[in-house]
Amino acid sequence: MSAGDPVSAADPVGAARALRHRDWDEQYRTGRWDYLGDPAERYRFTALAGQIHRYAPDSVLDLGCGQGLLYEALGGPAFAGRYVGVDWSAAALPPAARAARAARPARHGFVCADLTRLPLRASFDLAVLGEVLYYLPDPVAALADVDRLLVPGGRLLLSIYRPRPDRPGPWPAAVDALVEALVADGAAHLRTIVEPHHHRRWSFFLRQRRMEGK
Numbered sequence: 001m002s003a004g005d006p007v008s009a010a011d012p013v014g015a016a017r018a019l020r021h022r023d024w025d026e027q028y029r030t031g032r033w034d035y036l037g038d039p040a041e042r043y044r045f046t047a048l049a050g051q052i053h054r055y056a057p058d059s060v061l062d063l064g065c066g067q068g069l070l071y072e073a074l075g076g077p078a079f080a081g082r083y084v085g086v087d088w089s090a091a092a093l094p095p096a097a098r099a100a101r102a103a104r105p106a107r108h109g110f111v112c113a114d115l116t117r118l119p120l121r122a123s124f125d126l127a128v129l130g131e132v133l134y135y136l137p138d139p140v141a142a143l144a145d146v147d148r149l150l151v152p153g154g155r156l157l158l159s160i161y162r163p164r165p166d167r168p169g170p171w172p173a174a175v176d177a178l179v180e181a182l183v184a185d186g187a188a189h190l191r192t193i194v195e196p197h198h199h200r201r202w203s204f205f206l207r208q209r210r211m212e213g214k
């Protein structure tokens with residue numbers, strides 16, 4: 001979820017969690033997510049990329065990477081580390097794949113796969129889920145799986161859209177409940193950013209994988 005409800009339905013929260021990759025394909029094809037390229041959303045991508053650069057990770061796993069806009073904000077082909085973007089919507093990925101053809105280094109890649117079933121090694125310094133958790137049936141369980149893809153001490157960075165508390169509908173309470181569950185699961189609030197023109201608000205959270213033996 002970001003600026004608008006992800007789907008219109010009597011139960012938008014449940015409907016968002018029920019979306020399958022074909023639904024996402026359809027939504028990307030019909031322009032539902034085009035606004036992610038707008039300046040207001042770029043503000044978020046820039047802030048998130050800045051947060052990632054602060055940790056100077058050697059490798060980044062971008063889960064639910066969509067069109068690859070965070071990759072661009074990280075510097076695209078100029079990003080010095082390893083980058084793997086994962087999304088299960090093939091319709092989302094092509095722009096990122098095209099960027100690839102234009103000189104993407106071999107250490108950067110995009111994979112079309114379900115992020116909850118990734119056959120990857122535990123080798124990433126940092127994993128990021130930007131605006132993805134609302135769509136997972138069990139976000140906390142999914143994060144435990146993502147933890148396994150991180151090196152010991154590796155970081156998990158989360159971006160969560162914060163709807164205005166007076167916004168009608170179930171989203172404000174659903175997002176509050178999600179945040180509460182993340183914090184109970186060990187995620188720490190890093191910062192909340194407010195985009196200056198449209199006043200969209202996002203919070204970033206961080207969880208670190210425990211070092212071995214601690």
Ligand SMILES: C[S@@+](CC[C@H](N)C(=O)[O-])C[C@H]1O[C@@H](n2cnc3c(N)ncnc32)[C@H](O)[C@@H]1O
Nearest residue numbers: 024064065066087088089113114115130131135
């Ligand atoms: C709202 S978009 C967010 C895109 C981008 N990360 C951002 O920050 O704007 C959510 C993305 O998560 C992807 N997604 C949702 N569930 C997924 C799953 N189980 N496996 C892989 N991708 C998933 C969707 O296809 C979609 O591209």
